[in-house]
Amino acid sequence: MFLIVENLKKSYKTTDITTTVLNGVGMNLDKGEIGVILGPSGSGKSTLLNIIGGIDKCDFGTVLVDNLEITKLNDNELTDYRRKNVGFIFQFYNLIPNLTAGENIEVVSNISSSPLNTDEVLKAVGMLDKKYRFPRELSGGEQQRISIARAIVKNPKLLLCDEPTGALDFSTSRDILKLLQRINKDFGSTILMITHNNAISSMANRVYRVRSGEIVDSVVSKEIIPAERIEW
Ligand SMILES: Nc1ncnc2c1ncn2[C@@H]1O[C@H](COP(=O)(O)OP(=O)(O)OP(=O)(O)O)[C@@H](O)[C@H]1O
Numbered sequence: 274m275f276l277i278v279e280n281l282k283k284s285y286k287t288t289d290i291t292t293t294v295l296n297g298v299g300m301n302l303d304k305g306e307i308g309v310i311l312g313p314s315g316s317g318k319s320t321l322l323n324i325i326g327g328i329d330k331c332d333f334g335t336v337l338v339d340n341l342e343i344t345k346l347n348d349n350e351l352t353d354y355r356r357k358n359v360g361f362i363f364q365f366y367n368l369i370p371n372l373t374a375g376e377n378i379e380v381v382s383n384i385s386s387s388p389l390n391t392d393e394v395l396k397a398v399g400m401l402d403k404k405y406r407f408p409r410e411l412s413g414g415e416q417q418r419i420s421i422a423r424a425i426v427k428n429p430k431l432l433l434c435d436e437p438t439g440a441l442d443f444s445t446s447r448d449i450l451k452l453l454q455r456i457n458k459d460f461g462s463t464i465l466m467i468t469h470n471n472a473i474s475s476m477a478n479r480v481y482r483v484r485s486g487e488i489v490d491s492v493v494s495k496e497i498i499p500a501e502r503i504e505w
C-alpha cells in the first residue's frame with residue numbers, strides 16, 4: 274500500500290474541554306488510486322487530510338506514505354516531505370492575489386527539486402492562454418484549474434484535495450473532476466479527495482465514510498465511472 278493510516282487519534286484542548294476529532298482512524302490507498310473521504314461537517318475530514326499532508330500533527334497513530342513514516346518526522350523533515358511529495362488543492366483555491374496565474378505556479382516550481390514545466394502544466398489544465406491573468410481576472414473554475422496546476426507542477430506523489438469542487442457549479446465541478454481523473458492517469462498521482470457529494474465517490478477506487486472522527490464504512494470499488502458520466 275502506498276498510503277497507510279493506522280489508529281490515528283487527535284484531540285484539541287481548549288481551556289476547559291477536550292474535543293476528540295479523530296478517534297482511531299485507519300485507511301489506505303494503493304499507488305495510483307483515487308480515494309474519497311465522505312462525511313458530515315465537523316467529522317474530522319480536513320484534520321485527517323492535513324495530518325496525511327504533513328500540515329498538522331496527530332497525538333497517536335501512524336501514517337506511512339510510500340514507506341516513509343511521516344508521523345515520526347520533526348518539523349524540518351515534515352517541510353521537506355510536503356515540498357517533495359504533496360500537492361494540496363483547497364475549496365477556495367488559495368491563490369496569491371498579486372501574482373499572475375503563471376507566477377502562482379512558479380512560486381511552487383521554484384522550490385521543487387524536479388518540477389514540471391510551467392507552460393506544460395498550464396496546458397494540461399487548459400489555461401495556457403490565461404497565464405498572465407491575475408486571480409481576480411479569472412472565474413472560480415479557472416482559479417481552481419490554476420490551483421490544480423500549482424499542485425501538480427512539482428509532480429507530487431500524493432495529491433490531497435479538500436472539497437475541490439465545493440465552491441463550483443455542476444458543470445464546472447464535473448470539468449474539474451475530469452481534470453483530476455486525467456491527472457491521475459497521465460501523471461500517475463495518487464489522489465485523496467474530501468467531498469460532501471456522494472456522487473463523486475463513483476469515480477474513486479476506495480471510499481471512506483467518516484462520522485465523529487471514526488471510519489464507519491469503507492468500500493473498494495469494482496468499477497470506476499468516468500467523471501463525465503457522473504450526475505447529481
Ligand atoms: N484548531 C482547532 N481547535 C479546536 N478545534 C478544532 C480545531 N480545528 C478543528 N477543530 C474541530 O475539529 C472538528 C473537525 O474539524 P474538521 O475541520 O476536520 O472537520 P471537517 O470534517 O473537515 O468539516 P467540514 O466538512 O465542515 O469542512 C470540528 O469540530 C472542529 O471544530
Ligand SMILES: [Mg+2]
Nearest residue numbers: 318319320435
Ligand atoms: Mg473540512
